Amino acid sequence: MQVSTAVATPSPRSTRARDKLMHTAERLYAEHGFANVSIRMISEAAGQRNKSAVQYHFSTRDELIQAILARHAAAIDEHRIPMVAALEASGEVSLRRWITCILTPHIEHHIELGTPSWYGRFLAQAVVEPSLREHATQASMRTPSFQRLEKLWPPRQDRDPDLSAQYRAMIRLLVVHMCAELEGDLASGLVAVADAEQSWRRLGEHLITAVCGLSTALLEISEP
Template sequence: MMMAERPGHEPRAEATRERIVTAAERLFAERGVVAVSNRQISEAAGQGNNTAVGYHFGSKEELVRAIVRRHAVPIEQARIDRVARVRGSTRVRDWVACLVYPATEHLAGLGVPSWFARFSAQVMTDPGLREIMAAESLSTPSLREVLDGLSACADLPLPVHLERSEMAGHLVVHMCEQRERRLARGTTTAKHSWQSAAVGLVDAITAIWLAPVTPDDAGEATARPHAAGSRGDDDKGGNRE
């Protein structure tokens, strides 16, 4: 349980919290959440008191939540703005761009090195922490509107829609994580910029959403062949962000 700060100590406490969040994000990204102790985070944040993490956040889970919120807020605002520009669109690519660009533009703005993409990939592998990520950044109103827009454009059976939503999410998380890691290490990246990487992601995810559906053995999915030009096929050679 956090103790109340005396009057006049709030700015100092907030600065300490920010240093802890920054240090924890880097350590979690580089080593994994489970492998990093509160003592290591306190030391990396320059805190002589090794109980600083518990004092300011109470638990590692709340520290993870603070890191997610630091990035989720600007990403959500960017997605709200982009969704407002494409609302009503029947082009799959427009809605996929709303999924990809807010994240990649945020990562580009963080500079090199950054740690949020690697941190996100670490968190998404932990069942308990994944729920925090989902609650803070994967269940927002704008993201739900993006998925609704894709549903309206792609006209897929529900099981296929859910499956491809998961595919798209994994692709964004892990391709961004890979690029961020390579940038931090100074090694070769597939694309020269986050903008270029985002275009490749939008291409790939658009193709996933527009791919034909083959019925499985149990007949749970219904194939929906489509003619050229339907379901946003014009996206394949259309405008690029």
């Protein structure tokens, strides 16, 4: 007797429930922090009668968080792929263009999310959570577009591995927390929703300039 190994396709109802749980968890974690949100709270806020709905769809809290991170990473990758392709085709890679390909997709994704959004503040929680930090940092770095980008012109890391690690951490914290701050200001009304896109693009330009400065100062990367 032959046993089928096909994986069942989730039903539309199951997919909707999973999406609702992810969206609700992202919002609650962003607003209250990981330590103050229980699995049961997420199920209740998502309107699930089954209090074990999160465990059914994701098994554990960390698996739920990783699924949220992976979804955003995939969306950011869609923005970066054409930028990397254009950079590859140009045959001319400068420091600012390379860093622009790293950062601009994040900014475009924030704009695409609209206001209110919670991803920025959610990610800010994840990058400082010891059990999630590595996954949070690797979620985007493992995407196809980022791996292609690293091959074009990676920063010099052969001289001082500790410095290289600190450099990456500085960039990560700068970008993540500045995005979280703007997202929070938009949500609270400190920045007008009508100015959201302009504010995100201005932040993006400032972050690109700041990271160029860090690259030049710390790793002695300059324009080729």
